[in-house]
Amino acid sequence: MTRKSSDQPKRVALYARVSTLDKGQDPETQLRPLREYADRRGFAIAAEYVDTASGTTEERTQYRAMIGAARKRQIDVVLVWRYDRFARSTQALVNALKEFQSLGVDFISYQENIDTTTPTGELIFHVMASLAQFESSLISQRVRAGMARAKAQGKPIARPPLAESKQIEIAVLHGQGVSMNQISKQLGVAYGTVYNYVQKIRLKTKALVA
Numbered sequence: 464m465t466r467k468s469s470d471q472p473k474r475v476a477l478y479a480r481v482s483t484l485d486k487g488q489d490p491e492t493q494l495r496p497l498r499e500y501a502d503r504r505g506f507a508i509a510a511e512y513v514d515t516a517s518g519t520t521e522e523r524t525q526y527r528a529m530i531g532a533a534r535k536r537q538i539d540v541v542l543v544w545r546y547d548r549f550a551r552s553t554q555a556l557v558n559a560l561k562e563f564q565s566l567g568v569d570f571i572s573y574q575e576n577i578d579t580t581t582p583t584g585e586l587i588f589h590v591m592a593s594l595a596q597f598e599s600s601l602i603s604q605r606v607r608a609g610m611a612r613a614k615a616q617g618k619p620i621a622r623p624p625l626a627e628s629k630q631i632e633i634a635v636l637h638g639q640g641v642s643m644n645q646i647s648k649q650l651g652v653a654y655g656t657v658y659n660y661v662q663k664i665r666l667k668t669k670a671l672v673a
Contacts, residue, residue, distance in 0.1 A: 493544035
């Protein structure tokens with residue numbers, strides 16, 4: 464990952480999320496130790512992003528703002544309390560970290576001690592990426608086996624629809640002007656599938672405008 468010169472403090476973004484299911488949660492429980500950690504590391508806090516939302520929802524405006532800041536090279540490190548406060552799944556975490564890696568942005572999870580500024584943290588990230596890929600391969604194998612069994616039994620075969628969360632992510636990224644090729648790489652979805660969903664989005668948009 465790209466490093467800043469030693470005489471310049473790294474600009475860190477703190478991210479916290481509290482669940483809508485538990486009204487008693489206070490984001491300061493997460494933010495306070497993150498501020499202390501940033502101070503110990505000599506980081507300069509560029510911004511704090513806090514979402515009040517469940518882990519499965521797409522309505523995380525502060526999360527998207529933080530990703531936008533990373534893409535604009537306004538931050539050098541993303542620091543979170545725990546990675547499940549940041550990502551909905553291992554695959555979502557890996558996708559985000561891959562993008563951070565391409566942008567030269569480091570990622571630190573305080574509780575899990577995942578820190579891509581260190582060789583150990585880099586290794587952990589690559590292990591997680593391998594596990595996510597393995598899990599994806601297993602799912603693909605199960606789907607293919609199920610389709611083959613259905614075909615052998617004479618049942619009609621239909622391609623399983625893309626998960627709703629993925630459809631929403633495609634729509635959001637497309638709306639942000641991200642290319643279909645980049646959407647495919649970022650979400651780990653085949654280019655042809657992204658293309659098909661983007662065409663559906665465009666048709667719906669035209670219908671609304673007409």
